[in-house]
Amino acid sequence: MAIDSLASYIYDESLDGNNGSLPSNIEDIDIAKAKKDLGINNKIDNKDISVRLVVVDIDKYIEEHFKKCVKKTLTIPIYLDKFATKNKINFSKLLKEALIEKLIKNKTKLIVLFLYI
Numbered sequence: 001m002a003i004d005s006l007a008s009y010i011y012d013e014s015l016d017g018n019n020g021s022l023p024s025n026i027e028d029i030d031i032a033k034a035k036k037d038l039g040i041n042n043k044i045d046n047k048d049i050s051v052r053l054v055v056v057d058i059d060k061y062i063e064e065h066f067k068k069c070v071k072k073t074l075t076i077p078i079y080l081d082k083f084a085t086k087n088k089i090n091f092s093k094l095l096k097e098a099l100i101e102k103l104i105k106n107k108t109k110l111i112v113l114f115l116y117i
Helices: 002-015 031-038 058-065 078-086 091-105
Strands: none
Touching: 002 058
């Protein structure tokens, strides 16, 4: 799950035009500061929190998880089907473009945060 979270975050940042920052040096991570920044309850003892190295091949992950297509069934009025087919409209391409446009216009984002304690 940490790989999924990290890869999704990096991919989302790249879509927003952010190239991201360099990875943190694992030895420089301050658990107390991270708890404060994340608003984690101070009742959790620092000894119960560990820092883990997460390695992900972004290009491979994107190819396997974000570029796969799924088949969907589309129901439209017959006159639209005939007219679109006659005009060589690619239904999959049109639907994909319309969904992307709608999601970008509405600034819809999926943000997933996993915190392991």
